[in-house]
Amino acid sequence: MGDILGLIGRRLGLGLIILFVISIIIFFMVELLPGDIAQAVLGQGATEENLAALREQMGLNKPAIVRYLEWLSGAVTFDFGSSVVTGERVTTLIGERFMNTLFLAAYAAVIAVPFAIVLGIIVALLRNSVFDRVANVLTLTSISSPEFFLGYILILYFSVKWGMFPAISSLSEGMSLGDLLYRTFLPALTLVLVVTAHMMRMTRAAIINLLASPYIEMARLKGAPPWKVIVKHALPNAWAPIINVVALNLAYLITGVVLVEVVFVYPGIGQALVDAVSKRDFPVVQACCLIFAATFILLNLAADVGAILTNPRLRHPK
Template sequence: MASLSPDRSKARAKLLRMIAGRIGVAVLTLLLVSLIVFTISALLPGDAAQEALGQSATPAQVEALRHEMGLDRPAYVRFGTWLAALAGGDAGTSLVGNMPVADLIGERLPNSLLLAALTTLVAVPLALTIGIACAVNRGGRLDRALNLATLGMVALPEFLVATLAVLVFSVKLRWLPSIALLPKDAGWGEILLNLAMPIGSLCVVVVAQMARMTRAAVIDQLDRPYVEMALLKGVKPSRIVIGHVLPNAIGPIVNACALSLSYLLGGAIIVETIFNYPGLASLMVNAVTSRDMPLLQACAMIFCTVYLLLMLIADVTAILANPRLRNA
């Protein structure tokens, strides 16, 4: 096999350095986030010992339990111990449940992944279709109507969407259950029925944001000279959009998808709480309530890691898809 030319070797080495730099920044960001998460969780009023013993416990009992839990050690010692254990794959032991945090997360994580996957399967194709349709019909009635609809969807907070969904589809129409349960032996039909309202509530804002950013990315490509040249040559508009515009807009579209899907992290906390869904977000809310710091910190780190991973994928995709970024 012929060896790569010097120019191509330099370009590939430069590309690898850029990607490695992005990964390094993500790792440093994650370390900074770990410090922020630990600091904020330590500043929460009360602690697990007080929550476990109740208000009737004496100060001596609380202090003894705090010593047993290791809460009386200096903050920097607890942070260093926690970070070293986390780097080794040990998330610690729940102060309230007295069981490994990894086991608690392992019970809830598949449910959150299922909700996120189903929401993505619905939201991404719908948002791309809306965004492309708006861009192709720019300035037309369809574009104005969909723009107005997506703008209204962006303005709606998740708790309002979820509450209205419960009032309409569960209380008034009695079509869907108000609590999202996942029986062990449930089929896909029952799962989709139980998750219909959580998925719909998450899709409202995610679809709107993704569609608007997709529309902007496609319009940016439609205004390029190569599109006008293709039209003058008699190429069909549909072929131009599919064969030329979308491949060139793939970087911004993936970036839009990643930014919108990262919004699921915040929206899932509200939606899982309202629908009492047994996911990772509701587990983190319970950890805040009980002051279970190891569980809270582990859940927060998972959310931050997923967010950074999505941003890293979007960034690398933009670099690979855009030669100007590679040559910057």
């Protein structure tokens, strides 16, 4: 147990260091943008008094390192300042949007994860069959297609031609769960198509890689049916790579939804990031980027912990 806690502690410390480095990159990338930030926010018609007031509000009169330390100390307590466009607290502005993104990611994950694992097991059972070849072609097509392209294809058929689902995922307060699932089905399906293919192929590869192992050959010689060989013998030893790829795809579902949210006008944090970039709302941009980075690092840590718990060789490295 001590070895596991030590490994988790080291990976958590490494994650915090990486997040600190990313925070420096995020903050100073904004600083390196050409031109006057206040002028970019207010436009060319702004008066000197308004520009001076905005510079004072954003702390642009202070040295960059001082502003970074103030921003970092606020970020540690989830205080990212105020929006320069609306004046609203950034935490309030993106809090509900982030919950919407988490809901969409969870919606897609509930469908994609079990479907991908089961499909990967079936394809491994039917290796080199027609079903295996068709599945490989379809998954390669899905992986190679950009999210926005898949989204527009789904809108074309499911919304325009067939009229089954709305093209725009507009949400409102007081919606029932059924109505919410109905309105967000197309963006969730787009994410499912993107991540299912990757998880299915990794599940298939992990199981097939183990089928040549001596203990698998022994199970076959004892007369165990193919499904039992895979489910009871191969799958438990394949969990480590499967958990890794599932965690990485869950990270993508949260951090990679920007294009999907823009296509379906879904009110998530990705849409908020795009709106903030177009309006030069830099406090919101910095907060969204840092949240994306922290989420990705946290889910990578979860993948490492899952791999450690499911692999005795990682639990006992000596």
